[in-house]
Structure formats: structure tokens, C-alpha cells
Amino acid sequence: MLDPYEIRKDFPILSTGVIYLDNAATSQKPRQVIEAVARFYESVNANIHRGIHRLSREATEAYEEAHEVVARFINARSWREVVFVRNATEAINLVAYSWALRNLREGDEVVITVMEHHSNMLPWVAVARMRGARVKVVGLKRDYTLDYEELERALSERTRIVAVTQASNVLGTIVDARRVARLAHEVGAICLVDGAQSVPHMPVDVRALECDFLAFSGHKMLGPTGIGVLWGREELLEGMEPFLYGGDMIREVRYRGGAIEASWNELPWKFEAGTPNIAGGVGLAEAVRYLQRVGMEEVRRHEEGLVRYALKRLSELEGVELYGPPPELRCGIVPFNVEGLDPHAVAALLDQRGIAVRSGFHCAQPLHEYLGLTEGTVRASFYLYNVKEEVDALAEALEGIAAIAAQAAGQRAL
Ligand code: C6P
16 A cells, blocks of 8 residues: 655655645656666766767666666557657657658648647647648536547548547546547547656556557656657657657768768667757656556555545635546546635745645646636645645645635625
């Protein structure tokens, strides 16, 4: 059983007393990850794939092994399918530019949902614009879950790609990504899953998902910032042109008859141009090992328990409005508003009480517009080290804040 009190001891920042409920933005890092990165710089640091000296060989080995660790974590068929990028945003842009830009034709359609993060929305809007294609947006049902019937109606032989989040960063809504992938394949489209909020929080198996691409960020799953992952089916990646060009992504570059000729390196290096974030890769591998020791089923169970408890405590408060599906259908995210206060004011008041949450549109402005939440929301988001006492602290702080807001509204009415 996951013991969050034991886990907390591994996270130096938590001993400062902060109540950190902004995990959907980025997670805290355990000592093991911090030390792995420091160890790399202290005793291994060298560039990869470039030197024949010992340090370069060791750095190359560590970086390649990191790809293998990640591949096993998501049950990829091969580590060649795992491309290290900066973050989920870059992973999605890579597919938009290297696959969609080259494959979309005028009149084609890209299908997304209204709860996508801007990162899984704007790259499609951009490439669709360049190609004269159209982006279709699927809505939600009243219970904040994806409207799968509307999705089915949106799909046609014109659909080329369906890009969907597996877990909403605002509502926490978990999407049945396998169902979406199957529907996409039925009309001959491919399916990209945005795993930024799912891979850190639940078991994710790319083979079981039956999707074609999966994007996620290391920094949301105990890893360093600046390292993320694009997983793609090998035959799709093989058929794609590079996204970025430069060192390490080439097999050879020749100067023949006054012209430069180049051929591309094998996977995944074809998509990792330039010196990569080597230490970041090493840190991400350590983060994955940490999560595997805890167990992703356990992480999911723990967060579901916290959400259940938070919904119970916060729903008892007057003047606090909650959004999102039931706990079994959402990851560890609880969005809310306090009557009479804008979300940033609530977040600032919580900050004064030592509680870190995010406020505003959370890079998902269309979703807020769709829900009529014109000011945005406040968002508490949990991870494996959060405990019930922190939910209690949030509820108690909100009770006070809501009471002050109600009092101020009463005075204005006089
Ligand atoms: N959401 C949040 O506070 P990057 O920034 O590239 O690591 O991740 C982008 C991204 C993509 N998809 C989803 C579902 C996300 O939640 C995010 C990042 C953070 O909600 C920062 S905006």
C-alpha cells in the first residue's frame, strides 16, 4: 500500500511546510531524481554519440538506457519508438509538423475535443490553416465526460487525425482513449493521445491503448523540466521526415558535385537533433524507476481517494462551486470557484495560507468559455505525496475565504 507519509520524506521541498496542490502544473522532485542528475554532472558528464572516450561512452549508455526505461514503463514494443523531446508541447508539435503538415490535404479534418490544453489544440489549428484543412471540436456531456456519440458523428472519411487528451488538466476527466483510437481507426484516421496528465498518474500501456502517438512531459512525473517524450508506432515514425535538422539526426551528409546530400539517422535519433537534455533523460529514468517502485495502480488509487475526500469536504462549504466528473472518472484534479471572488484572488489568499494552487484558464481557455466560466477556475491537483491533512487545510482555508467573500458581498448590498 502506498504510504504518502513515507513518500513525503523523499521530497526535500515538502519539508519546507508548503502545501503543494499544483501538481498538474509540475510535480515536486524526490531526492533520488535530484541526486541522479547531480551524480551525472559530477561523474559522467560528456556529450553523447560523439566521443570515443570513456565519459562519452558512459553518458551515451546512460541516455540510451533512459529510453529503454521509459519504453518499458509505457509498454512500447521497442525503445526505438521513444523519442526524447523537451515536453509534451514539443512532442505534439513534432507530430503536427512532421506528420500532419505533410499528410493533410485541403478539405481534410482533424478532430479534437473542447477540453484540450492549448498544446493539443493550436498545433492542429496552425497546420490545418496551412493546408486548408478543418479542425472539428467535440464537446462534453452534462457530467463533464467526453461526448462519445458526438465524437462518432464528427468522424468521417475526411478525418485524418484524432488528437485527444487522456485526462483533462482542468476537469480531471479521464477519456477512454482506446475507444477513441478504435473509432479513429475505423474511419482510417490516426490517433494521438496527450498523456501529459495521465502518464504521471495512472498505468498507461501504449499497446493496450491502441493509439498511434502518445505525448507526455517528464516534469509532471517527478522528473526534471526540459525533458519530455513522444512515443510513436515505429512504422509511422520511420515514414516521417525529421522535425528539427542538425547534428546527430543524420546518417551522413555529403558534398557532391557542389550540392549537399543528407540521409537520416535511425530511430529515435532521427528526431533528436542537436545535443539533447542528457541529464534530463537520466533524471527522467530515475523518476520512472521511483514511480515503478510505488506502482502506478497505487498512485491512481491514492489520488482517487484524495479526490473523493476533497469533493466531500469542499461540497460541504457554502459559496464554493465544484466542477468535474465523479472521482472514478477523473484524475487527481479538483477545479472550483468561490462565489464573489475571481480565481486569482482565491489563489492569492490561499498562497497567504501556505497553499499552492493554480488559477485562471490553465492553458485551456476554450474549455472555460464552453463551460461559461469566463473568469476561469481555481485548481487543486494532487500527487502521490499529498495527504488528507492537506485537503483539510485547503477546506478550512476556503471556508474562511468564502465567509469573507460573503461578508463583503453583504456589505455591498447594504
Ligand atoms: N499543463 C497545467 O498547469 P508542457 O507544458 O509541454 O510540459 O505540457 C503541456 C500540456 C499538454 N497537455 C496537457 C493536458 C497539459 O496539462 C499540459 C500542461 C500544465 O495544466 C501547464 S500549462
